[in-house]
Amino acid sequence: MIDPGLERWRLILGRPAAGALGEPDGEAAERDAALDWLYGRDDQLDRRDIRRREGGIGPSRLSTVDWLDGIVRLFPKETVERLQRDAVERYEINDIVTDPAVLERVEPNPALLRAVLRTKHLMDPEVLRLARRIVEAVVRDLTARLATEVRHSFAGARARRASRFKQARDFDAGRTIRANLRHYQPEEKRIHVETPYFLSRSRRHLAPWQVILLVDQSGSMLPSVIHSAVTAACLWGLPGVRTHLVAFDTEVVDLTADVSDPVELLMKTQLGGGTDIARAVRFAAQLIEQPRRTIVAIVSDFFEGGSEADLVRAVRGLVEQDTIVLGLAALDEQADPAYDRKCAQRLADVGATMGAMTPGELAAFVAERVGR
Known part of the structure; x- marks a missing residue:
């Protein structure tokens, strides 16, 4: 059993650290196996003469479906998304987005969207139908977030006249600095703003x-x-x-x-x-x-x-x-x-x-x- 304070280091360093830190057990062992299933296939391990796992529940016993089910249970959402991204972009494990059984389980995220768009030419119609769910979910989220920014930008052009409504987005920095320069404090190297100025935002006819x-x-x-x-x-x-x-x-x-x-x-x-x-x-x-x-x-x-x-x-x-x-x-x-x-x-x-x-x-x- 590994000291809880060292468990994170054991997961980061992998099997080579077993001699110094010991072998994980319980849920930590499952995390270790899930990480090894993915990162254990890195060809740099061979070049650096780092011995791979020889037993346990390593790559030969975990299917992609098993691995996906496991990481969702074992890791927080942000970590799951990073693992999925590395799987499809770094190691090109394409069955994450071309296997129907896998597609029915994955939670849509931007990395999977990119993977679908890269591999959609490999998909049969049924798989493409399932993959489209990922595209729709991620695009819907992106659109909702960006639409807010676009609406804000087009809420009305700022007219060059003062406004009594004090909103940060309409802050007139140039006029405020000029009007308050007399309050500059050399020893503090700052301007004390007594009167801030703002621009009005009004709608006008927009030429095409x-x-x-x-x-x-x-x-x-x-x-x-x-x-x-x-x-x-x-x-x-x-x-x-x-x-x-x-x-x-x-x-x-x-x-x-x-x-x-x-x-x-x-x-x-x-x-x-x-x-x-x-x-x-x-x-x-x-x-x-x-x-x-x-x-x-x-x-x-x-x-x-x-x-x-x-x-x-x-x-x-x-x-x-x-x-x-x-x-x-x-x-x-x-x-x-x-x-x-x-x-x-x-x-x-x-x-x-x-x-x-x-x-x-x-x-x-x-x-x-x-x-x-």
């Missing part, structure tokens, strides 16, 4: 804008594909906004007809293949009705598989007609991009705004332009 989302379908962009679909659904039907969603690899597919149903839209995406961003930008140019009231957001890692010169030329053409071009290397909750910096710099040099955004930040950017 087009928002065209061009989404790279390459596998590395999957989180951005998911959030682009949900973002487009949340923008769909808002006053003053006409939303288009176009997916591309080496081909270009206009998915605008399905924007109001992000589940159906995601089930139609085809991940992988090459990348021809220039072709997608030229397609977007054909959709534009009023160049000065259009935002084209290119969601891509900017590893151009076609002609980079053609891409730069196409983006320059949009910028020269006063269309706003956003180059988003990531559009998801983390907004942590990995992209071709040289290509991104060339696009920035011709007038595109390059960066990464969360869906809420993109909605706020659109709302600011639409409300002008």
Whole structure:
């Protein structure tokens, strides 16, 4: 039996720590076996000459269904989601999302959604029906959360006049600082604010804008594909906004007809293949009705598989007609991009705004332009 204070370390270190910490028993032994079923298959263990388990209830006796049932009972929800994510993304245990018996047991989460979208081409119709439950549940949650941010952004444009209603979202930092500079305390290096100022938020007629989302379908962009679909659904039907969603690899597919149903839209995406961003930008140019009231957001890692010169030329053409071009290397909750910096710099040099955004930040950017 292991000292309770050392049990966590024994689970983290695995079998190699048994000599120093001992063998777990009871529920701790079950946790140890569940962790070993997953992490014991890591090929680094062989390279580092770490001996694997030889007996017990290890990989040869646990099925995926048994393992899933066990971890739900043995670990908190956050840990279960991490284990499932590692299973499908790190070790590619695809039967978690392709085995009907497993699909009936799993609790939907974003990692499983990504796994379904990566493997849906392997599924027969019955399995696809069960997998769709995961897509629907996660997308419903994402949509509910993002819709709140979008509604907040479009609640009304801030007019440049004072308001007697003091709300943090309408705080006028610039005016407040200027008006209170006389209260600056050098020894404290701070301004004592006696009078804060706020802006009023009023609704106004919104002239129509087009928002065209061009989404790279390459596998590395999957989180951005998911959030682009949900973002487009949340923008769909808002006053003053006409939303288009176009997916591309080496081909270009206009998915605008399905924007109001992000589940159906995601089930139609085809991940992988090459990348021809220039072709997608030229397609977007054909959709534009009023160049000065259009935002084209290119969601891509900017590893151009076609002609980079053609891409730069196409983006320059949009910028020269006063269309706003956003180059988003990531559009998801983390907004942590990995992209071709040289290509991104060339696009920035011709007038595109390059960066990464969360869906809420993109909605706020659109709302600011639409409300002008």
